[in-house]
Amino acid sequence: MSDEVTLFHWEPNANSGKPMLALAEKGVPFESRYVDMLNFDQHKPDYLAINPQGTIPAMLHGGRVLTESTAIMEYVDAAFDGPALMPPDPKDRWRVRWWMKFMDQWLAPSFSMIGWSIFVGPAVRRRDPQELEAAIERIPLPERRTAWRKAIYNQFSEAELAESQRRVAIGIGLLEEALSKRAWLACDRYTLADVNGFNLAYALPLSQPHLSNEEKTPHILEWLRRIYERPATRQTWALGRTEMVKRVKILEREPQ
Amino acid sequence: MMGTSLFHGEPNGPSLTVLAACYEVGAEAEMIAIDLAAGERHAVPPRRREVEMSIEGEGPVLVVEGEPMADSVFLAQYLDEAHGGSLQPAEPYARWEMEMWCRFVIERVAPAASLLGARAHLTPKLQAMDDVAFEQLVAAIGSADLAERWRTIREGAFPEAQIEDSRGKIRLAVERLENRIDGDWILGDFTIADLETYAWLAGMVALVPEAFENAPRTRAWLDRMAGRESIRRAVAQSRTGDPLSAWAPGPEINRWG
Numbered sequence: 001m002s003d004e005v006t007l008f009h010w011e012p013n014a015n016s017g018k019p020m021l022a023l024a025e026k027g028v029p030f031e032s033r034y035v036d037m038l039n040f041d042q043h044k045p046d047y048l049a050i051n052p053q054g055t056i057p058a059m060l061h062g063g064r065v066l067t068e069s070t071a072i073m074e075y076v077d078a079a080f081d082g083p084a085l086m087p088p089d090p091k092d093r094w095r096v097r098w099w100m101k102f103m104d105q106w107l108a109p110s111f112s113m114i115g116w117s118i119f120v121g122p123a124v125r126r127r128d129p130q131e132l133e134a135a136i137e138r139i140p141l142p143e144r145r146t147a148w149r150k151a152i153y154n155q156f157s158e159a160e161l162a163e164s165q166r167r168v169a170i171g172i173g174l175l176e177e178a179l180s181k182r183a184w185l186a187c188d189r190y191t192l193a194d195v196n197g198f199n200l201a202y203a204l205p206l207s208q209p210h211l212s213n214e215e216k217t218p219h220i221l222e223w224l225r226r227i228y229e230r231p232a233t234r235q236t237w238a239l240g241r242t243e244m245v246k247r248v249k250i251l252e253r254e255p256q
Numbered sequence: 257m258m259g260t261s262l263f264h265g266e267p268n269g270p271s272l273t274v275l276a277a278c279y280e281v282g283a284e285a286e287m288i289a290i291d292l293a294a295g296e297r298h299a300v301p302p303r304r305r306e307v308e309m310s311i312e313g314e315g316p317v318l319v320v321e322g323e324p325m326a327d328s329v330f331l332a333q334y335l336d337e338a339h340g341g342s343l344q345p346a347e348p349y350a351r352w353e354m355e356m357w358c359r360f361v362i363e364r365v366a367p368a369a370s371l372l373g374a375r376a377h378l379t380p381k382l383q384a385m386d387d388v389a390f391e392q393l394v395a396a397i398g399s400a401d402l403a404e405r406w407r408t409i410r411e412g413a414f415p416e417a418q419i420e421d422s423r424g425k426i427r428l429a430v431e432r433l434e435n436r437i438d439g440d441w442i443l444g445d446f447t448i449a450d451l452e453t454y455a456w457l458a459g460m461v462a463l464v465p466e467a468f469e470n471a472p473r474t475r476a477w478l479d480r481m482a483g484r485e486s487i488r489r490a491v492a493q494s495r496t497g498d499p500l501s502a503w504a505p506g507p508e509i510n511r512w513g
Contacts, residue, residue, distance in 0.1 A: 064349060071355045078348040090337040091320060097330040098306050105311050109511060147512045174305060
């Protein structure tokens with residue numbers, strides 16, 4: 001059994017960024033294996049041999065494969081020494097879990113539907129149509145196949161995108177409300193809910209400028225800046241290879 | 257308000273998980289029965305964003321020292337951790353397996369079961385309501401997408417493909433259960449995974465009988481669960497005498513298809 005950690009991940013963004021940042025916060029060194037999502041690396045035989053579901057990220061530890069970003073983070077927090085990323089109080093722990101589920105299941109899918117329609121779809125649509133169709137057919141999970149097909153061929157309906165935008169607006173309101181009551185998202189200390197939330201929201205002032213800005217969401221901006229200042233965040237975002245993650249630079253504070 | 261109160265529906269689905277978790281860990285809670293199928297979650301317990309926006313839909317509300325909390329698996333974890341229970345494995349990998357199993361139930365099984373359960377038992381009730389009373393019920397709901405699920409159930413016009421997809425999810429759940437049960441319980445030791453899985457599947461035996469036909473291990477596990485003291489005490493809280501027919505709108509079907 002090997003105690004070393006190998007993480008298969010894409011950019012420090014959304015699901016891939018969650019275990020990357022959690023490992024960095026815990027001070028756990030890991031072998032980084034970059035999986036190029038826009039090149040469909042996650043549906044190729046080499047990666048499917050690791051994670052047959054074809055989802056990123058996946059982590060190897062102690063001869064075992066772990067999947068699902070939020071569950072991996074909880075494992076990382078429990079399995080390694082280093083600063084605790086789950087609070088000790090049971091009610092605070094409930095709030096961490098509530099926020100992570102709210103983001104993972106309700107808010108993030110709406111964000112990503114918008115992101116896929118304006119970024120992922122156009123980025124891959126330029127390829128050879130036959131190659132694209134073959135790539136879609138290799139996707140193991142039927143719901144992921146549907147999602148990629150919709151993104152690639154721009155099949156999101158107006159109603160679906162409007163519903164996603166409605167949810168994003170409500171989610172931003174809830175985040176701002178929670179962060180105006182507490183220093184961090186779930187309680188008075190930095191937790192996995194903040195790690196999760198940063199990966200979802202770090203580019204918010206750029207992607208939703210009319211909903212998230214200095215006037216409307218001062219607490220969200222201050223929260224993002226405080227997370228961006230953490231050494232673990234700097235270290236993690238430095239692993240990004242595309243232009244996309246450079247958006248994090250908007251969180252630099254203006255020199256006084 | 258100090259102390260702990262549980263506003264619960266009939267012992268089925270998420271209310272069954274949390275009632276049984278209380279009895280498993282010996283939590284002292286005031287049990288307050290509400291009719292989730294009449295929208296009472298939006299009228300009786302104290303209100304809070306986290307309850308209004310719960311992904312679970314119409315589930316129980318646990319109020320601890322004045323803070324209303326929602327989501328059955330997380331409430332069971334809270335109860336277990338606050339009372340030093342043993343409903344969760346301590347070893348990190350075993351814990352990850354439990355989390356993954358519960359996520360499968362929450363994300364795949366629960367939306368399917370609540371669609372099938374609501375279609376069979378709640379649609380007729382809501383159709384029998386007059387429009388004014390129904391609109392009053394829906395007007396009290398803070399989450400627009402949950403309100404929409406109430407309307408869809410009242411209309412009762414579920415596409416055939418969606419019904420078949422939901423039945424498929426129940427068959428898949430039983431298939432996975434049949435391969436997974438390890439000794440008496442799903443993951444070896446008794447955990448929250450047993451509570452949450454039983455809570456959503458018990459009512460499916462009558463609605464998707466074919467899923468259970470060639471599943472002897474699952475049927476034996478269902479019997480063991482039904483005989484467990486915490487489940488018996490939870491079921492004894494039923495006011496209707498037929499909790500498996502009690503359904504309220506649950507989590508939504510994944511919007512990505």
